[in-house]
């Protein structure tokens with residue numbers, strides 16, 4: 001068994017009666033690794049929010065740009081927490097575009113993501129896969145693949161793309177970020193995208209709630225956050241421009257892809273440096 005393979009269960013077993021968030025997200029990106037239950041869920045989601053595939057693509061575009069900014073700040077090693085299935089534009093490609101020796105460790109606990117990620121990366125010298133539960137920082141940071149690939153004396157880029165809403169408590173969220181950053185030096189980063197619900201009685205809030213409710217049919221602990229809740233969790237870190245803001249408004253005007261009204265405002269992005 002190659003290093004980093006599953007030697008104990010780190011996530012739910014394959015269950016064809018439940019959609020998986022990794023496979024639903026893969027469908028959003030136009031992927032083919034899914035089952036009937038995922039396609040059914042995705043079709044229902046699309047009825048609620050036809051813009052969802054565009055949002056997933058925009059999320060990926062933001063992550064690639066965040067990698068570029070972290071690389072420009074001198075970061076050469078990255079951990080992608082909750083990486084999902086391999087797709088067309090993967091994070092390690094942005095890392096390698098910035099520096100051909102840049103390192104990436106992908107982490108996921110979904111059985112489909114694990115088997116595809118491990119198979120694809122088995123012989124790779126710069127990009128690795130660790131099957132682990134991202135809500136358990138010790139399990140991730142002490143994983144042999146992470147220990148081998150990531151140098152704790154150098155800054156790291158920790159990427160949490162659309163995964164932190166699986167952690168319901170705000171204090172838990174802050175604690176999780178602290179646990180991940182603690183072993184690494186100043187100049188390390190967290191890059192976060194997170195679904196937002198303004199919870200202010202607005203049309204955007206009821207739209208966000210309808211999507212949240214749809215996901216909660218299968219993922220009951222999931223929790224979209226308000227801008228202020230996420231901002232609180234990032235207190236003490238240095239936010240890079242333009243700060244914590246929705247992905248539609250994160251870009252300079254000439255790079256904006258989405259209409260900054262409606263669903264495009266449902267994902268917040270933040271790039272934050274450890275002081």
Ligand SMILES: C[S@@+](CC[C@H](N)C(=O)[O-])C[C@H]1O[C@@H](n2cnc3c(N)ncnc32)[C@H](O)[C@@H]1O
Pocket residue numbers: 021022023025059060063081082083084085107108109110113132133134135160161162163166
């Ligand atoms: C919505 S996808 C996002 C994929 C990628 N981060 C991106 O933004 O393009 C969420 C991924 O996080 C993974 N995930 C969710 N909870 C996790 C956990 N506790 N440990 C590891 N991975 C997890 C899921 O399996 C899924 O692949």
